[in-house]
Amino acid sequence: MAPRLDSAARRKAILDAALPLFARKGFAATTTKEIAQAAGVSEGLIFKHFPSKVSLYEAIVLTCIDEDPDYAQLLTLPPSTATLVRIVQALVLYFVIEMPASEEERARHRLALISLLEDGEFLRHVYDGLRVRFLPTFTAAFDAAAAAGDLVAGPVEAENGLWMADHLCTTMAWVCLSGQSVVPYPCGREDLARQTIWFILRGLGLRDDVIAAHERTARFPHVPFDPNPLSQTELDYPE
Numbered sequence: 001m002a003p004r005l006d007s008a009a010r011r012k013a014i015l016d017a018a019l020p021l022f023a024r025k026g027f028a029a030t031t032t033k034e035i036a037q038a039a040g041v042s043e044g045l046i047f048k049h050f051p052s053k054v055s056l057y058e059a060i061v062l063t064c065i066d067e068d069p070d071y072a073q074l075l076t077l078p079p080s081t082a083t084l085v086r087i088v089q090a091l092v093l094y095f096v097i098e099m100p101a102s103e104e105e106r107a108r109h110r111l112a113l114i115s116l117l118e119d120g121e122f123l124r125h126v127y128d129g130l131r132v133r134f135l136p137t138f139t140a141a142f143d144a145a146a147a148a149g150d151l152v153a154g155p156v157e158a159e160n161g162l163w164m165a166d167h168l169c170t171t172m173a174w175v176c177l178s179g180q181s182v183v184p185y186p187c188g189r190e191d192l193a194r195q196t197i198w199f200i201l202r203g204l205g206l207r208d209d210v211i212a213a214h215e216r217t218a219r220f221p222h223v224p225f226d227p228n229p230l231s232q233t234e235l236d237y238p239e
Helices: 007-025 032-039 043-049 053-066 069-074 081-101 103-117 121-147 158-174 189-204 208-214
Strands: none
Touching: 007 032, 007 043, 007 053, 007 103, 032 043, 032 053, 053 069, 053 103, 053 121, 069 081, 069 121, 081 103, 081 121, 081 158, 081 189, 081 208, 103 121, 103 158, 121 158, 158 189, 189 208
């Protein structure tokens, strides 16, 4: 007889079973009965752990954030320029390097695309959750960087800056949902991540010398800067 699962293990089994079903069929077409069968539990047990199908849908994405020790550590960092850089680094490394390499993470992002093609309710819940989790830390770090003179005041508000950074990184991830990028970037993934971090931090208003000072930190991919990159006509794009 198979060992009896504890509550946490049953919850994880439900989430693991629901992810591929939602990613393949979408929210509306996936039933809790199908999820229960795939997870090897009763349908009633699903509602013991998740009050509704929407809450189960939302948990698939937010649980991976809540259980990630790296993200938990970010939320404990004091408001500073370094914290702002760390947040952007974490965002970029996940979407540009980690997510494209993981089939499970790509499946999570297929859920987001399917939600946009349906009524968007799933993504509304996800972004509400992200706002509660990350906006206070991001805004405090943004304000601290400005107070330190590291960030030049401009028209971009902190909250909009967070969402713009997220949207850029999300789109960069979505072009890799097939398992490889459909965009012929003229560089490797590590250099692409480095350039994306620079792009976002500059857009937020961080000074170039401040960004450069953080570039050699452990989580900032460092690729030597080439002041004379290949011209567009020299790039080896596929026909």
